[in-house]
Amino acid sequence: MRSASVFLIFFLFLILSVPDVSVAHADVLTLSDGLRLVIEENRLIKITHREEAVSEADTLLAKARMLPNIKTSLDQTFLAYQPGAIFGNQSVPTAEKSFFSYSLSIQQTLYDFRGNASRYEASRMILDTKRLDTKRIRNIVSLDFTFIYFDLLESGKMVLVAEREVERLEAHLRDAKNLYKEGVITKNDLLQAEVKLSDARQRLVSIKNLREIHASRFNNALARPLKTDVKVMDVNETPSDSIEMDMEKTWEISEKQRPEIQIVDATLKSLNLEGASKKSEYYPRFFVQGAYDYTENRYQLHEGNWSLTLGMDINIFSGGSTMAGILKIEQQKLKLFEQKSKLIDEIKLEVEKYMLDLKAAKERVAVTRDAVQQAEENLRINRLRYEEGIGTATEVLDAVTLLTVAEANYYRSIYDFRKAEAGLMYSMGKDLWEVYK
Secondary structure, three states: OHHHHHHHHHHHHHHHHOOOHHHHOOOEEOHHHHHHHHHHHOHHHHHHHHHHHHHHHHHHHHHHOOOOEEEEEEEEEEOOOOOEEEEOOEEEEOOOOEEEEEEEEEEEEEEOOOHHHHHHHHHHHHHHHHHHHHHHHHHHHHHHHHHHHHHHHHHHHHHHHHHHHHHHHHHHHHHHHHHHHOOOOOHHHHHHHHHHHHHHHHHHHHHHHHHHHHHHHHHHHOOOOOOOOOEEOOOOOOOOOOOOOOHHHHHHHHHHHOHHHHHHHHHHHHHHHHHHHHHHHHOOEEEEEEEEEEEOOOOOOOOEEEEEEEEEEOOOOOOOHHHHHHHHHHHHHHHHHHHHHHHHHHHHHHHHHHHHHHHHHHHHHHHHHHHHHHHHHHHHHHHHHHHOOOOOHHHHHHHHHHHHHHHHHHHHHHHHHHHHHHHHHHHOOOOHHHHHO
């Protein structure tokens, strides 16, 4: 009995000692996972999907004009007087006083000089522009999230740098206190170390606050509660040499792949089709119509009758609306040509900016990496000189500051490179989720 009680107590202790993983542990998000989530949850992207659905419905409306038009009617008529005719001195009824009737007609356009067909193809091109706009919005949202992701990683590194600075200054303060007790240094060196440590601790608090702000931005982008615990996977700190492109070649790729330019080209095609549809109004429309009409009338020889009609209609004069519509479309096309030229110039500037930023950041990474090593060696030497009594406290504190600055510059250059890399991919029209997947 006693052994059973001991076993039960031990089992309860094991259960209570197991941490709640669901609460204490936060999933580590990669950049690819974050991009997938932000694409699924972003409201702008959801709005563009709705616009696609509206445009798709417009294509169905345009397609309906090319299909047969079927009409039917059903009536019951009640008259105050029975219809009749007078023959001499006699009146003869010609119809029922109350009668039932129905009709069915089918009309199909045979040829309208591609008016309806051009209108339908134009609506399909507009649907393509909506899909391209969704791609454009998705890439903008992805770029914004990528920048937030790298800002979060950078702020995390800045926290580490600040913590290292505090640790180094704390170590220096301990050395200074020991040397002060031994009478090797003056009180001024001790006070100087304490002031520097206090200043470093204040900066650490500010940097941690900045990291919290970036974490809130990250959660906001994912439509999560702002205070959700954030853990992200770091990227490779060594930049790759995968992006080595000629400026002209990069511009050429951008002109082919950027959704904005593709939208303009698709819109121009749709305007050409709308112009063809508008011009068809100058020409006749040929159609065929079949119908069956039935009217209840015992005084009539045939109550029901079939009919087949081959017809043509043409708009002789509409007040110049057709010409005005064509002129409007031509002006819209000229406007789009100007917009496309302006857009190409802006994209070229954007590509050039990111390529220059990428090149500069890559050079900064190489320079600052060496600077960190030199600053570490400088701190080591000055500490030894200070411990041996041949160096000053100011030299040690300056060395700590130099190392902190070198480390901060190194991490900034790393994430500046990553952001410039993402920006260049975006400016070339590549899908960032596919790039980082």
